[in-house]
Amino acid sequence: xxxxxxxxxxxxxxxxxxxxxxxxxxxxxxxxxxxxxxxxxxxxxxxxxxxxxxxxxxxxxxxxxxxxxxxxxxxxxxxxxxxxxxxxxxxxxxxxxxxxxxxxxxxxxxxxxxxxxxxxxxxxxxxxxxxxxxxxxxxxxxxxxxxxxxxxxxxxxxxxxxxxxxxxxxxxxxxxxxxxxxxxxxxxxxx
Amino acid sequence: xxxxxxxxxxxxxxxxxxxxxxxxxxxxxxxxxxxxxxxxxxxxxxxxxxxxxxxxxxxxxxxxxxxxxxxxxxxxxxxxxxxxxxxxxxxxxxxxxxxxxxxxxxxxxxxxxxxxxxxxxxxxxxxxxxxxxxxxxxxxxxxxxxxxxxxxxxxxxxxxxxxxxxxxxxxxxxxxxxxxxxxxxxxxxxx
DNA sequence: CGTCATTGTGCAACTAGTTGCATAACGAAG
DNA sequence: CTTCGTTATGCAACTAGTTGCACAATGACG
Numbered sequence: 001x002x003x004x005x006x007x008x009x010x011x012x013x014x015x016x017x018x019x020x021x022x023x024x025x026x027x028x029x030x031x032x033x034x035x036x037x038x039x040x041x042x043x044x045x046x047x048x049x050x051x052x053x054x055x056x057x058x059x060x061x062x063x064x065x066x067x068x069x070x071x072x073x074x075x076x077x078x079x080x081x082x083x084x085x086x087x088x089x090x091x092x093x094x095x096x097x098x099x100x101x102x103x104x105x106x107x108x109x110x111x112x113x114x115x116x117x118x119x120x121x122x123x124x125x126x127x128x129x130x131x132x133x134x135x136x137x138x139x140x141x142x143x144x145x146x147x148x149x150x151x152x153x154x155x156x157x158x159x160x161x162x163x164x165x166x167x168x169x170x171x172x173x174x175x176x177x178x179x180x181x182x183x184x185x186x187x188x189x190x191x
Numbered sequence: 192x193x194x195x196x197x198x199x200x201x202x203x204x205x206x207x208x209x210x211x212x213x214x215x216x217x218x219x220x221x222x223x224x225x226x227x228x229x230x231x232x233x234x235x236x237x238x239x240x241x242x243x244x245x246x247x248x249x250x251x252x253x254x255x256x257x258x259x260x261x262x263x264x265x266x267x268x269x270x271x272x273x274x275x276x277x278x279x280x281x282x283x284x285x286x287x288x289x290x291x292x293x294x295x296x297x298x299x300x301x302x303x304x305x306x307x308x309x310x311x312x313x314x315x316x317x318x319x320x321x322x323x324x325x326x327x328x329x330x331x332x333x334x335x336x337x338x339x340x341x342x343x344x345x346x347x348x349x350x351x352x353x354x355x356x357x358x359x360x361x362x363x364x365x366x367x368x369x370x371x372x373x374x375x376x377x378x379x380x381x382x
Numbered sequence: 383c384g385t386c387a388t389t390g391t392g393c394a395a396c397t398a399g400t401t402g403c404a405t406a407a408c409g410a411a412g
Numbered sequence: 413c414t415t416c417g418t419t420a421t422g423c424a425a426c427t428a429g430t431t432g433c434a435c436a437a438t439g440a441c442g
Contacts, residue, residue: 001427001428002284002286002289003428003429005289005293006289006293008293009289009292009293009296009297012296012297013296017390017391018390018391018392019389019390019391020390029289029292030282031282031283032283032284032285032288032289032292033284033285033286033288033289034282034284035429036429036430036431037390037391037392038391038392038393038429038430038431038432039428039429039430041390041391041392041393042392042393045392065390065391065436065437066389066390066391066437067390067391076297079293079296079297080297080298082290082293083290083293083294083297083298083299083302084299084300084301084302084305086305086308087286087287087290088309088312089285089287089309089312089313089354090284090285090286091221091222091225092222092223092347092350093193093223093224093225093281094223094224094280094281094346095193095224095278095281096278096280097223097224097343097346097347098196098200098220098223098224099273099274099276099278100339100342100343101200101220101223101339101340101343102196102197102199102200102270102273102274103274103339104337104339104340104343105200105203105204105270106203106267106270106274107271107274108274108275108339109275110275111274111275114275114277117277118279118280121280122280146295147364147365148291148292148294148295148299148365149292149295151291151361151364151365152288152291152292152295154357154360154361155285155288155357155361156283156288158353158356158357159283159357161353162349162350162352162353163280165349166345166346166350169345170342170345170346173338173342174338174342192397192398194398194399208420208421209420209421209422210419210420210421226399227399227400227401228420228421228422229399229400229401229402229421229422230398230399230400232420232421232422232423233422233423236422256406256407256420256421257407257419257421258420258421
């Protein structure tokens with residue numbers, strides 16, 4: 001149940017309308033909790049009904065008319081409570097790794113190409129994060145209250161760095177020698 | 192739609208019953224595509240109806256009676272086709288990063304403790320992967336057909352290495368100086 | 383004035399994964 | 413021989429996320 005809390009966080013940073021929130025997600029919180037406008041509108045409705053947020057009285061409510069939301073005290077408390085919950089890391093669920101594993105069994109003609117494609121995408125994402133870091137967190141003074149936000153960004157940077165590194169080595173390993181395993185046949189398990 | 196393909200891969204490696212498959216997932220494919228027995232049984236039913244797998248004739252079909260499945264040619268073809276599909280990396284979706292971001296807004300008394308807890312978990316997972324590597328992929332001869340499987344395992348190892356590194360630095364950064372930001376108040380965006 | 387693109391809100395249906403539980407066969411213990 | 417734990421299969425309801433689309437207001441262009 002993270003999306004409502006992502007929305008509360010974003011609304012505390014700045015009261016917004018649904019679409020505005022969606023756009024801010026696309027270049028901020030959405031980097032580690034992506035969401036669509038449909039989902040966001042639905043969740044805004046729930047949060048309002050729960051008394052966690054309300055429509056700013058300045059805007060008139062009508063279909064197709066902009067509605068700006070702000071967080072109510074109850075919403076802030078809810079978020080505070082959620083922040084201090086313990087929650088185990090979610091298990092990895094990655095189709096690319098699954099594909100490689102399947103390729104070990106049924107063969108993989110174009111797999112190296114797919115790895116190269118992913119490498120490009122991860123490099124782009126990494127560059128985007130580094131650009132944000134350069135812009136928002138210059139080395140001089142790291143404002144105390146920005147430390148957590150910087151750590152989160154560092155997480156994104158380190159994660160993309162891991163992917164580019166691993167993909168590079170995987171491509172080398174796959175194309176460096178022989179044509180690959182073809183249709184494997186063993187029946188052992190594990191790993 | 193990855194679960195059916197995960198199951199096809201596992202069944203090609205070795206024909207199995209539902210429960211056996213579940214257990215093999217727990218210490219193998221489930222590391223990057225986790226699944227429960229309920230989901231696996233449901234999917235086995237669909238795969239059988241689709242003509243991708245069949246029950247081995249040796250076992251008699253009855254409720255509460257073991258049924259062993261094997262992959263049919265159509266299933267192998269389906270898997271082959273899926274392996275060569277292009278699929279973009281899924282966006283990250285991580286509650287811990289979200290929590291840190293929320294903590295920058297509403298404060299975070301116990302956050303460092305939670306980070307330490309995660310660090311332990313990731314270290315344990317890393318140790319488990321390294322043990323598997325030591326056991327299944329000794330340095331001497333790397334059999335050609337095992338290369339892909341080893342690469343997948345390397346992915347898990349590198350990923351856990353990234354987490355332990357990042358968490359260690361985050362904990363240092365959070366506990367090293369001042370008491371943290373408390374209730375932040377800024378209203379800027381991005382990052 | 384009409385129509386067309388843009389901004390904005392939102393519903394409905396679908397898909398995939400999770401949680402809780404029911405049920406059957408079978409062997410071991412009392 | 414019955415009861416109990418284990419192995420095994422599976423259904424049903426729920427939750428979260430995705431996809432496709434509908435509709436209202438508004439301002440620009442002809």
